[in-house]
Amino acid sequence: MPKLTIEDLKKIRERAKKEIALREGKAKVKIIVHMGTCGIAAGARECLKAILEELEKTDRSDIVVTTAGCIGMCSTEPNITVEIEGQPPVVYQHMDRDKAIQVFRKHVLEGEVLTQFVLARSKEG
Amino acid sequence: MMKELSMHILDIAENSISAGANFIDISIKEDYKRDILEICIKDNGKGINGRILKKIDDPFFTTKSKKVGLGISLLKETCDMCDGSLAIDSSLGKGTLIKAKLRLDHIDLPPLGDMVTTIIALILRGNVDIRYSHKVDEKKFFFDTGKIKEELEGVPINHPKVLNYLKEEIEKGLKEISAGKYMWRDSYAKAYNRGS
Numbered sequence: 058m059p060k061l062t063i064e065d066l067k068k069i070r071e072r073a074k075k076e077i078a079l080r081e082g083k084a085k086v087k088i089i090v091h092m093g094t095c096g097i098a099a100g101a102r103e104c105l106k107a108i109l110e111e112l113e114k115t116d117r118s119d120i121v122v123t124t125a126g127c128i129g130m131c132s133t134e135p136n137i138t139v140e141i142e143g144q145p146p147v148v149y150q151h152m153d154r155d156k157a158i159q160v161f162r163k164h165v166l167e168g169e170v171l172t173q174f175v176l177a178r179s180k181e182g
Numbered sequence: 183m184m185k186e187l188s189m190h191i192l193d194i195a196e197n198s199i200s201a202g203a204n205f206i207d208i209s210i211k212e213d214y215k216r217d218i219l220e221i222c223i224k225d226n227g228k229g230i231n232g233r234i235l236k237k238i239d240d241p242f243f244t245t246k247s248k249k250v251g252l253g254i255s256l257l258k259e260t261c262d263m264c265d266g267s268l269a270i271d272s273s274l275g276k277g278t279l280i281k282a283k284l285r286l287d288h289i290d291l292p293p294l295g296d297m298v299t300t301i302i303a304l305i306l307r308g309n310v311d312i313r314y315s316h317k318v319d320e321k322k323f324f325f326d327t328g329k330i331k332e333e334l335e336g337v338p339i340n341h342p343k344v345l346n347y348l349k350e351e352i353e354k355g356l357k358e359i360s361a362g363k364y365m366w367r368d369s370y371a372k373a374y375n376r377g378s
């Protein structure tokens with residue numbers, strides 16, 4: 058693959074501006090990868106990498122990925138939270154590269170909660 | 183416990199964000215002539231008060247609502263193990279500088295690892311600017327999200343296509359200066375041991 062240049066960044070910028078103007082709403086899906094000490098040591102960063110690679114394969118610009126601090130449950134790390142508009146957030150536990158990819162493909166793209174990996178469903182917000 | 187130095191860096195920079203910093207300066211210097219690897223993480227967060235500073239490298243100390251604070255003590259352990267040192271310089275209301283020094287050719291020195299995803303993870307934290315400079319002897323790489331945001335004219339830096347661009351930029355830059363090359367020595371050593 059040819060390497061990207063500053064000109065490419067400008068192209069990306071112009072394309073993104075049009076997209077944003079069309080969409081003019083907020084993101085529909087938010088994926089939060091928690092980055093506490095225990096999470097990082099247990100592979101949270103690799104989960105993030107996998108999710109970004111999956112996102113790159115889709116053309117969805119209504120999905121945002123963010124990182125956040127630790128949720129305070131070291132023994133369940135790495136944790137990932139998925140928030141889909143209009144639905145209560147779902148927190149996943151003991152994530153790794155493979156499980157993170159499954160969460161992305163099944164839950165984020167198809168709306169199917171992977172109950173076997175769920176830590177807890179927080180109260181409706 | 184941290185497999186890579188870049189994981190320590192992410193973790194230490196996470197402290198900065200918890201301390202309210204909106205600017206983090208990460209600087210790595212690989213000085214092969216002096217055999218020193220120096221990692222500095224500087225922030226403009228709220229600073230560490232004296233009472234905390236005294237106990238900070240105790241693994242059982244944390245000000246957060248959990249049982250142990252590990253991040254800084256883990257990094258100190260890694261530094262000690264590699265004939266190095268960890269220094270903390272903090273002033274209240276101004277910010278904190280964490281400076282780790284390690285011996286480059288120490289057999290226990292962990293690999294630098296995935297600095298690209300470490301930087302991306304910090305960018306994805308949101309309201310924080312990241313400056314990252316990396317020197318390998320005379321060769322230098324420099325990256326600054328402030329400059330990139332200017333170029334983006336309001337397009338969010340966490341846009342998937344922008345992230346992909348940044349990822350490639352950092353990857354390319356680090357490759358050009360052969361960042362983390364001290365691990366070549368390690369893979370040579372392993373290959374040699376296997377062979378003999």
Ligand SMILES: Nc1ncnc2c1ncn2[C@@H]1O[C@H](COP(=O)(O)OP(=O)(O)O)[C@@H](O)[C@H]1O
Binds near residue numbers: 245253
């Ligand atoms: N950059 C920083 N700015 C302000 N306070 C900090 C910073 N880094 C560490 N601290 C303080 O030192 C404590 C110990 O840090 P650390 O060893 O990483 O454990 P933890 O983050 O789990 O509490 C933190 O709880 C925080 O109060």
Ligand SMILES: [Mg+2]
Binds near residue numbers: 094193194196197252
């Ligand atoms: Mg910490």
